[in-house]
Amino acid sequence: MERWQDEAIVLAARPHGEGHAIVSVLARARGHWRGHVRGGASSRQRGLWQPGNVLAVAWSARLADQLGHLTGEPVAAIAAAAMDQPWSLAILASACAVAEAALPEHEPHPLAYAGLAGLLARIGEGVSLAADYVRWEVALLAELGYGLDLSACAVTGRRDGLAYVSPRTGRAVTAEGAGAWAERLLVLPRFLRGDSAAGPGEVAAGLRLTGHFLARDVFGLAHRPVPAARLRLAERAEAEGT
Secondary structure: OEEEEEEEEEEEEEEEOOOEEEEEEEEOOOEEEEEEEOOOOOOOOOOOOOOOOEEEEEEEEOOOOOOOEEEEEEEEOHHHHHOOOHHHHHHHHHHHHHHHHHOOEOOOOHHHHHHHHHHHHOHHHHHHHHHHHHHHHHHHHHHOOOOOEOOOOOOOOOOOOEEEEOOOOOEEEEHHHHHHHHHHOEEOOHHHOOOOOOOOOHHHHHHHHHHHHHHHHHHOOOOOOOOHHHHHHHHHHHHHOO
């Protein structure tokens, strides 16, 4: 038998059979795993296996490459903290969907786990958490090998005045370096250049930036669509000018 125990974040739970569920989790030390949960879609257990919740889980299977079975005990009921906040719910849904779709299974991703756990611990903050969500996506891209280079201008070498990112290379560019090509570049919001707070429209710009590289380099290469929850979050930011 193959067995392990770990702290994990629930990423998705889908009904399977009569009252059961197939659940995806991101475990602190083990990474992204799926398992069958007996009764996971029942009224008694449904609340436990909500995306965003942190659980102490146990996974077991006869062989390591099988789907296996999951059991869990509550650690932090994160999902409940987001229910009354539209922005909190949108960020939670997007973060869990992106993590599930982007992270390969059965590989440790401790940085992705730590970043997601830190984000979810503050999920009740609503729209004020949106800029940190974008920062989490930037860190996720880096962990997957598609990091953006925001250290200096790709054209002039300057480290100040960075305003854009090349959609082809992921390298930052100043307004001076962009020149007539500015309209073809992705806007680099100020909050990604330092510790400043996000201004109007900057979260939407940040989501366009990370969304481009997620769609091309992460989901595109795996022939997967961008998760619907991620699209809805970007639409909300655009509509509200956030």
